[in-house]
Amino acid sequence: MGREFPRMIRWVAAVVMLVAASARADGIWSALVLATNEHPPKPAPVELKSFSQGLRTVFGYNTFYLLGAKQKEILKGSEVWIVPTKQVFLKVRCLDRTEVDYRVQLELYVKKKLVVTSEARLARGAPLYIRGPSWGRGRLIFILEVR
Amino acid sequence: MKTFEEKYTAWLDGALEEQERVEFEASLPDREDALRDREDWRKLRGLMRESVAPEPMPHGDFLNSQVLAAIGREQPASRPARSWFPVGRLAWSGAFLLAVAAVFSAVILPGITRTPGEDQYISKIIAAHATDPKLGAYAFAAPGGKGAVLWVQDAGYIPANEGIR
Numbered sequence: 001m002g003r004e005f006p007r008m009i010r011w012v013a014a015v016v017m018l019v020a021a022s023a024r025a026d027g028i029w030s031a032l033v034l035a036t037n038e039h040p041p042k043p044a045p046v047e048l049k050s051f052s053q054g055l056r057t058v059f060g061y062n063t064f065y066l067l068g069a070k071q072k073e074i075l076k077g078s079e080v081w082i083v084p085t086k087q088v089f090l091k092v093r094c095l096d097r098t099e100v101d102y103r104v105q106l107e108l109y110v111k112k113k114l115v116v117t118s119e120a121r122l123a124r125g126a127p128l129y130i131r132g133p134s135w136g137r138g139r140l141i142f143i144l145e146v147r
Numbered sequence: 148m149k150t151f152e153e154k155y156t157a158w159l160d161g162a163l164e165e166q167e168r169v170e171f172e173a174s175l176p177d178r179e180d181a182l183r184d185r186e187d188w189r190k191l192r193g194l195m196r197e198s199v200a201p202e203p204m205p206h207g208d209f210l211n212s213q214v215l216a217a218i219g220r221e222q223p224a225s226r227p228a229r230s231w232f233p234v235g236r237l238a239w240s241g242a243f244l245l246a247v248a249a250v251f252s253a254v255i256l257p258g259i260t261r262t263p264g265e266d267q268y269i270s271k272i273i274a275a276h277a278t279d280p281k282l283g284a285y286a287f288a289a290p291g292g293k294g295a296v297l298w299v300q301d302a303g304y305i306p307a308n309e310g311i312r
């Protein structure tokens with residue numbers, strides 16, 4: 001029993017850590033995309049493969065460039081700037097979160113001016129597209145997805 | 148009522164009462180012959196006792212210790228008697244139940260208690276508001292029905308020569 005007890009403690013700790021890791025809430029993956037129409041169209045980068053068809057259908061562009069992307073876990077009540085740039089900012093504030101979704105408040109700034117405020121619910125694997133300002137001959141689009 | 152054989156055996160051993168012995172000896176068909184037989188039996192019993200008596204063993208203690216050592220070598224790991232509820236088994240059972248409870252509460256229970264429905268797998272815009280009345284903010288579902296689109300009309304224009312990064 002004397003040698004069994006430490007081994008038992010390690011065993012229980014391993015199970016609890018495994019469960020905790022599997023039950024950990026997902027984070028929000030965000031990306032800033034430049035959408036353009038080019039002839040011939042260029043293939044979408046790997047990170048955007050799963051979104052390219054939806055982007056093409058919704059926004060009418062055929063070529064997409066990934067300007068930046070990141071994965072962040074946002075705690076309830078905290079806020080982050082999603083892929084900040086010189087001209088465009090998207091602020092995400094987490095109002096609530098569960099294991100399957102986030103409820104967030106969004107603020108889109110263009111040239112340091114607040115353009116739109118919104119409240120949205122983000123579910124796992126269901127992307128949110130935000131149509132941003134034009135840039136050159138293209139369009140800036142934000143993508144948010146719970147992963 | 149004793150049989151003749153019982154009385155005879157008791158007579159040989161000298162175990163009969165005096166009156167009973169006199170009556171038994173009187174009933175014998177050949178008393179002298181019986182007395183000789185009894186005398187021979189007593190001699191024989193004496194000889195048997197002398198010859199059958201155990202001979203003292205030389206170095207008996209040494210032999211005993213060797214036998215005990217041999218038994219000890221044959222059973223080196225004498226295991227304690229198994230019980231249905233040893234402490235170790237109970238502790239392992241407790242640890243196992245603790246792990247099961249952790250898995251249940253973290254994985255299974257949330258799935259049971261959460262209100263089921265496809266809605267939990269859909270993103271949607273709850274509210275949208277454009278700060279400038281000249282702008283527009285519209286929300287609709289993305290193709291496939293799971294995603295959502297926040298369409299900001301006339302969100303602005305950034306010339307190409309102004310870098311965005």
